[in-house]
Amino acid sequence: MTLGMKKIFALIAACVPAVALAAGGNVHLEEHRTDLHDTASLQRGAQAFVNYCMGCHSLEHARYNRVAKDLDIPEELMMDNLVFADKKFGELMTIGMDKADSKRWFGAAPPDLTLVARVRRPDWVYTYLLSFYEDSTRPWGVNNVVFKDVGMPNVLGHLQGRQVKGTAPVAVGFDTLTGQEILEEHDDVLYLAEEGTLNEEEFEKLVFDLVNFLTYMAEPMALERQSLGWKVLLYLTILLVLVYLLNKEFWRDIK
Numbered sequence: 001m002t003l004g005m006k007k008i009f010a011l012i013a014a015c016v017p018a019v020a021l022a023a024g025g026n027v028h029l030e031e032h033r034t035d036l037h038d039t040a041s042l043q044r045g046a047q048a049f050v051n052y053c054m055g056c057h058s059l060e061h062a063r064y065n066r067v068a069k070d071l072d073i074p075e076e077l078m079m080d081n082l083v084f085a086d087k088k089f090g091e092l093m094t095i096g097m098d099k100a101d102s103k104r105w106f107g108a109a110p111p112d113l114t115l116v117a118r119v120r121r122p123d124w125v126y127t128y129l130l131s132f133y134e135d136s137t138r139p140w141g142v143n144n145v146v147f148k149d150v151g152m153p154n155v156l157g158h159l160q161g162r163q164v165k166g167t168a169p170v171a172v173g174f175d176t177l178t179g180q181e182i183l184e185e186h187d188d189v190l191y192l193a194e195e196g197t198l199n200e201e202e203f204e205k206l207v208f209d210l211v212n213f214l215t216y217m218a219e220p221m222a223l224e225r226q227s228l229g230w231k232v233l234l235y236l237t238i239l240l241v242l243v244y245l246l247n248k249e250f251w252r253d254i255k
């Protein structure tokens with residue numbers, strides 16, 4: 001094996017654990033049907049992020065004005081609702097929390113989330129936010145299915161309600177004769193012991209919007225790239241027609 005090839009293999013080997021980690025082990029992940037064209041969802045996600053997450057997490061590679069432009073949010077609306085009082089429109093979305101303090105409070109400093117949807121994948125972040133459950137042995141009284149012994153409190157708990165892990169009936173199929181779901185008792189399932197201020201559908205929508213926003217955040221160019229893709233295709237189609245006509249013109253006198 002040449003040295004060059006060895007280096008390539010070493011590089012591939014180094015990437016494998018990262019991929020396995022990003023996939024979240026063997027826990028089933030909920031699918032996040034990311035839709036970067038749903039501007040209203042991205043706007044709601046941005047608002048929710050500022051309200052519920054930015055107390056602890058920064059988006060330090062993003063600027064408010066770029067987000068406002070990408071998500072069609074007018075400057076005034078953005079300044080009134082999404083930009084912290086001491087910040088300017090063109091500033092980075094950093095926060096004031098001290099890393100050493102937060103490490104002391106939570107056991108781990110809340111990481112910057114600009115790229116989290118790319119590092120962990122949207123499905124993982126979506127499942128993570130839906131899978132906090134009560135665990136009285138933990139400092140914040142909660143644990144998480146995809147992030148064991150997580151240091152983050154369940155900040156959306158009041159909206160979702162009290163989610164617990166235990167034995168509960170799970171729909172395993174559908175009886176076409178009676179028109180009813182077939183239920184089976186399973187261990188270690190998550191279920192709501194008490195409703196929060198949102199119902200299940202509303203809560204999932206909120207988390208969907210949040211992850212949609214974080215997915216845009218991890219790759220803001222994706223929005224531009226998609227519209228650029230269509231322009232390139234259009235250009236190629238026009239070129240094809242012109243080349244075809246030119247080809248016909250060249251051969252006319254020869255035949």
Ligand code: HEC
Nearest residue numbers: 052053055056106108109110111116120125150151152155
């Ligand atoms: C009270 C502070 C706090 C708030 C508010 C908060 N988090 Fe966290 N978050 C943390 C801490 C601390 C960690 C690190 C947990 C650990 O490493 O054990 C974390 C970790 C995470 C992670 C995992 C990152 C990784 O790749 O390891 C994600 C994703 C996340 N938070 C998303 C959110 C979202 C979305 C919101 C808003 C709905 C939010 N957080 C609100 C404190 C917070």
